[in-house]
Amino acid sequence: MRLTVIGTGYLGATHAACMAELGHEVLGVDVDPDKVAALRAGRVPFHEPGLPELIAKHTATGQLRFTTSYEEAGAFGEVHFVCVGTPQLRDSMGADLTYVDTAFAAIARHAEPDALLVGKSTVPVGTAGRLAAAYGDVEIAWNPEFLREGFAVDDTLRPDRLVFGVESDRAETILRKVYEPVLASGTPLVTADFPTAELVKTAANAFLATKISFINAMAEVCEAAGADVSVLARAIGHDERIGAKFLRAGIGFGGGCLPKDIRAFAARAEELGTGRSLTFLREVDAINLRRRERTVDLARELCAGDVQGKRVAVLGAAFKPDSDDIRDSPALDIASRLHLQGAEVTVFDPQAMDNARKHYPTLSYALSAPDAVRGADVVLHLTEWPQFAALDPAALIDLTYRPRIIDGRGTLDGARWAAAGWDFHALGRPARPRQERP
Structure with missing residues (x-):
């Protein structure tokens, strides 16, 4: 089938590449010409394991292409997937549907009459029905995504379930054809009305x-x-x-x-x-936000009640491992709070350094974990990268000013760090005082 994917962020780029992997001809659409140029060249402007290889593979064959033209997309696609963001509104807790509304209006204007427009974005319940009423000359369906950053390719090709929000047998039949290889592998399918499909996500x-x-x-x-x-x-x-x-x-x-x-x-x-x-x-x-406050408080307690002028090493910037995404990153939130209290904060992350520097320019950054902990009064482990769990605490201890570490993710071996001479602290667990080294 010929599919278009509107929006080429984490969700859209992954969906486009995976649909090409399933055998469809795919045209990705984005209003950002720089992003489109990078994707045309087979480059992915963010970190997602396995995705660069898929993008390069299918752009090389022409099975996956990218454009900024909605007119081209409308003429090309039999099915149009809308995969744009729904950020939080600036002045309330609600979702900003500007990108969704704009994308549906643009593709509906250019789509063929028998095309199917499929929303994948996470939206407030009632959105699909509103859009279906607004664009009654084209059919709309909703197919929520359940991707985990760092596992997005696998979650698309081998999902734990598919959900189709449809109002006709025709829409369901089309979506079954799109996902035929996935369904053939035994993936459970839930067919629902619009409100239920929206609420599932x-x-x-x-x-x-x-x-x-x-x-x-x-x-x-x-x-x-x-x-x-x-x-x-x-x-x-x-x-x-x-x-x-x-x-x-x-x-x-x-x-x-x-x-x-x-x-x-x-x-x-x-x-x-x-x-x-x-x-x-x-x-x-x-509760979630209090955990960040508690980490800051614990760092301050370990620095005798005041982090002013103290050197704090932060291991991690991305909100999770296998990603360079720093949106609402607990690690960088904690780092910036300590910086505002006068600490000299140095951050290292295996993938998210460029994004962190761009959005948190007042923090300092290191080229490696050992560089980050050099001279530190306290070390904070805040993103659970496997590289950090594999660090040798005995090799790091002499780099620090005081060997104290807070494991904010609960993935470090506390006994190992204490045995190497570190004061080890983890949220919700008794502290492990350092053991004297022979």
């Missing part, structure tokens, strides 16, 4: 955020009681009704999805008159 994100904040709330209690949240999480995770995933306490979630999506969900519930049903999401958000 927002409800899933709300549940994941709640689970993360729940274990971080338990970390707060564990710190007060002298308990170990990692052991607690392991114990309750054996209960099959609960499960072990997303029960690792730390500095909480960030990125371009969970924070703004749960806020937009709560805001939409208020508009629908059911705000009380989602009031718990406000506390989920508050």
Whole structure:
């Protein structure tokens, strides 16, 4: 089939490349000519494992192309996927649908009458119905995405489920044809009406955020009681009704999805008159933000109550590993808070350095983890890159001014760091004092 993909960010570029991998002819559309030029040359302007290889492979054969022209896209595509962003509004918790509305208006104006327009963006419930009413001369469907940055290619080609929000058998038949290889592999399909399809994504994100904040709330209690949240999480995770995933306490979630999506969900519930049903999401958000405050407080405690003039090393800038995305990054939020309190903060991240420098120019940056910890009064591990877990604490200890580390992600081996002579601290877990080296 001939598909167009409107928007070539994390979602759109990945979807376009993966649709080409499934055998479709694909035309990606973006209003940014520089981004289009880079993608035409097979270059991906962000870090996503496996995606550069797919882009290069299919642009080389011509099966995947990119343009800035909606007119070209309308003439080309049988199915048009809208994959643009829905950021949080500046003056409220709601979602900004400017890009969605603009994209649908532009492609609807140029699409052939029998084309199918498919929304993949995360939107407030009711958006698909509103757009279908506005553009009644073309058919609309909703196919929410469930991508995890760092795993986006695999999540597209081998998803754990597909959801089709449709109003006709024809729309479902077309989407089944688009995803035929994926469905043939046994991927579950849920066919739903528009509102349910929209709510699947927002409800899933709300549940994941709640689970993360729940274990971080338990970390707060564990710190007060002298308990170990990692052991607690392991114990309750054996209960099959609960499960072990997303029960690792730390500095909480960030990125371009969970924070703004749960806020937009709560805001939409208020508009629908059911705000009380989602009031718990406000506390989920508050717990998440308190983890950042607690990390700053702990760093200050380890520096005798004042970080003014102290050297702080921050390992991590991206909001998660295998990404260069720094949107609402807990690591950089913590780093900037410490900087504002007078600390000399040095950051290192394997992939997100350019983005971090651009958006946080007042922080200092190192070329490696050892360079970052050199002369540090305290080290903060804030993005769970495997490279950081593999660091040799014995090799780093003599580089620091004082060997103290806060594991904000719960992925370091505390016993190993303490045995190497470090004071080891992790949120929700008892401190491990350094062991004297022979």
